[in-house]
Amino acid sequence: MELRRSQCISNARSSGPILRRYIEEENAGESRSIVVDEVIENKDNNEPPMVQVPQQPLPIDNYREKDYKSEMLNETAEASSDFILPLLRFQKEWLAWALNQEQIYRGGVLADEMGMGRTIEAIALVLAKRELQQNGFVFSQSPLPSSSEALPLIEGTLVICPVVAITQWVNEIDRCTLKGSTKVLVYHGADRIKNWEQFSKYDFVITSYSIVESECRNMSNWRDRNCEGPGFVRQAKHSKQVKKNKSNAMPALHAVKWQRIVLDEARYIKDKRSKTTQAVFALESTYKWALSGTPFQNRPRELYTLIRFLQINPYSYYFCKHCNCRVLQHRYELCSDCSHDFRDHFNWWKKYIAKPIESSRSNDICGKKTMILLTHTILKNLVLRRTKIGRAADLALPPRIVSVRRDFLDREELDYYETLYKEFQAKYNRYVRENTMGDHRFEIVGLITRLRQVTNHRYLVEFSQKEELNAEDLASSAADKQESGICHKPEEDPVDLTSNKDVRDDDDKIMVKYFRSSRILKNIELENFQTSTKLEALREEIRFMIERDGSAKGIVFSGFSLFVDLIYYSLYKSGVSCVRLNENMSQDARDAVVHRFNVEPDCRIFVMTFMAGGIALNLTVASHVFIMDPSWNPALELQALDRIHGIHGIGQYKPTRFWFLLFSILKLKK
Known part of the structure; x- marks a missing residue:
């Protein structure tokens, strides 16, 4: 594999790798190309360059808005020789960016618009990195701050996707790679392998979010079973459960440290409190990637789970107000690192990003400056997004x-709709008079949904199993005689x-x-x-x-x-x-x-x-x-x-x- 215009691995300089960027600038209508040699400082070989934790509120006044759309990175990297599909221009740009990203942040978020081939791009990255390693390139393998050194390292990529996407991943890998060059294991179903050592035979291990959650529950049971404590007396029910689970081995997915974890449709971990999200957080890997066409839709809090998955410092952490400790989880009354009360710890993302944006008004200067910080500093460094309109020349898709x-x-139909509308309006007005709108908010949404369904077909209201209204009375109040129109x-x-x-x-x-x-x-x-x-x-x-x-x-x-x-x-x-x-x-x-x-x-x-x-x-x-x-x-x-x-x-x-x-x-x- 050949790297073009970007030397993303360099061990010659002690100060860190040099990233050469070709940037096209527009100034007064004139375009010119400039070369920027950016030295990435890395004083500690075991820690990547990180943003320092601010002890005081962020000096967001120092951030000025800039038009980053005028900058277009032109780095490209060629695909591995085992990757048989030709990559488009924007996919080669992704490959160069991703290789650099794994050196700096150990991963990121690929947020290309749906239909642009995120699966293909992820496969190309895995094969490109494998070929570079086979050719003798040495990559930084420094662990993430919370990673365990005791877990065995697996030189493979774990792909976590919805169940319905497993077949597509297998087919895409088969379509993109040279026959026999890549080994794939589908880790799903009741007959899946139990021994984690077999993972080392495969380049890709593909599983689902439900399996990860199930194995995490088993891991909790495994820890409870092996941490019986002093004076423990085994009950008959517990003995029966242990006998049923004859294997005392730790669940396979969480028993190893993967080289790379790829989350497909990463919106599945949007809720940080869900068991699925916590199960994904419990996995260990050197590199982490999240693929999603919609990283967040409603509020910045939704983006936090992706940042937390990537374990980016300081955005992912809770910090103590009294000392310099940092933790990823907010679980106990006392911090296990500094013994201070967890109420004295604050979440960086919530304090400096989520709250200022969500509590700001349309003309709030603080909220606008925080959005600039989020867009031009955090997302710019961690998220890559391209759209079909922006890459229309590369894609050459048919007109839409x-x-x-x-x-x-x-x-x-209109009479039936009017009957429903008047009854729903009477209910709504009664809730307004009684000041009970909050208590009936879900019912109100249901009433609006019924009106939407009626415009499709009256059967959706008359024969719905979840119908809470008296559909027979509503139907009889409409015209008893059917008109001669085609719709009835x-x-x-x-x-x-x-x-x-x-x-x-x-x-x-x-x-x-x-x-x-x-x-x-x-x-x-x-x-x-x-x-x-x-x-x-x-x-x-x-x-x-x-x-x-x-x-x-x-x-x-x-x-x-x-x-x-x-x-x-x-x-x-x-x-x-x-x-x-x-x-x-x-x-x-x-x-x-x-x-x-x-x-x-x-x-x-x-x-x-x-x-x-x-x-x-x-x-x-x-x-x-x-x-x-x-x-x-x-x-x-x-x-x-x-x-x-x-x-x-x-x-x-x-x-x-x-x-x-x-x-x-x-x-x-x-």
Whole structure:
């Protein structure tokens, strides 16, 4: 592997490695390239350069706002010879940055926009580092401040990802690497290996967040079992448990120190109090990486768990007001290091970042300066983020066309909506008069959700298992007589929009079994199934899609799993060959429906919820996305759009179209 424009490893100078940056600057409309030799001071070989802990409030007045967008780092590094896919320009820049980052901070956060190939970039880093080590490069292996020297070191990378992403990681490694050059172990399931020594045979060990949490619980039980204390008397229940767990070995994942830990979809550790997050924190490694397209969405506190995972000094630590001790955990009444009360310790991140930003107002100078500190000092050094718009020249993705279709409820749907709205408004006004809004806040959110569901289909309110309202009274208060509009008649005879009927004949028995097991369809007389305005709008757009392009495929997203069932049934009865995906599917079933959609030309539509389709899906065979209802979280919508508009679609020639199917209702806008 060849390093270009950046010598990221240097043992020749005692002062530390030299990082050579080529920076393009713009000044008065003129561009010029300058070379910056930056000497990274490293006085202590066992400690990386860190920011000193401020004993007084941060002198944020010294930080001035600067336009860092005008600086573009041009360092690149070539991939390993075992990596067979060509890297794009921005991926080579990542590789050079990541190699430097492991020398300085022992990791970081890769926050590239979804669909830009974060998995590929992580694989390239592992293979590049392996090849450099094989060629004799010596890297700093100094431990993190909290690491244990007693744990054996494993020269492999532990990848922690959602269960649904395990198969994708295995496939991507197989696709990116030379055959036979890389060994992969999937550490999942009841029959996974128990001996940690076998980890040393593999370059990648891939596991899930649930397995890490489970093993951490076992580790706690293991410590309790082996720390019985003086005067301990074994009870019968405890003896039975020990006999059941014949092996006295420490759980494998936490019994070793990994060379590298990679968290895929790192938002899974967003809550620092969750057991999953604490289990991830308990793992030991030399280098740590977090991959996430949305490092934080609502508040800076969400970013803290990633900083804590990386163990960056001082941002991750609690500091004592009376001495210089620092700790990562805030667990006991007294600090184990200095014996001072933990109430005399403060969290650096909370004090200097989270509180000033979250408590500031729009015109607060202190909050603005803290944001500058967060953006231009902390995030700039630890987080790398690129977007598709910014790297459009590298990606060469097909054009993306976003359209909004606005329909109106028909008369009966509007009457039903008005009935619900008036009843919900009466409840809301009563809570306001009684000053009990806080006690009923979850109920209010539920009422708003019901109004959103009605615009999709009235069945979502009438037949929902969690319905708290008297749906029968609401239904009877609407017009008893059905109008002749298309939205409240039984569906007409299905029109086959595809040319292949054999698949439908083969699937009829499976469909009948599924419809009977559906939480909502089993309560409906399917012979008299009534459509809705939104379902008709979707069917019309699908018909237009097929008329424009006979080979086109589309994905339908909704935030409500019950509505996904209604969509699936409606399309099936209309003659559209489709598959569905929900978050309760097993991995094998998920892989089967994804394979069918990608391979079978007559399978036109993939119906799924935002949560089910948000991760680990490469569906670039599709060229259309239909969003049936807007999500509370805009990141979920972006994930939906990126299912078909990402780096895996390079070479895709069809423009991608995204349709938002909405309703124009005056009261929703007020």
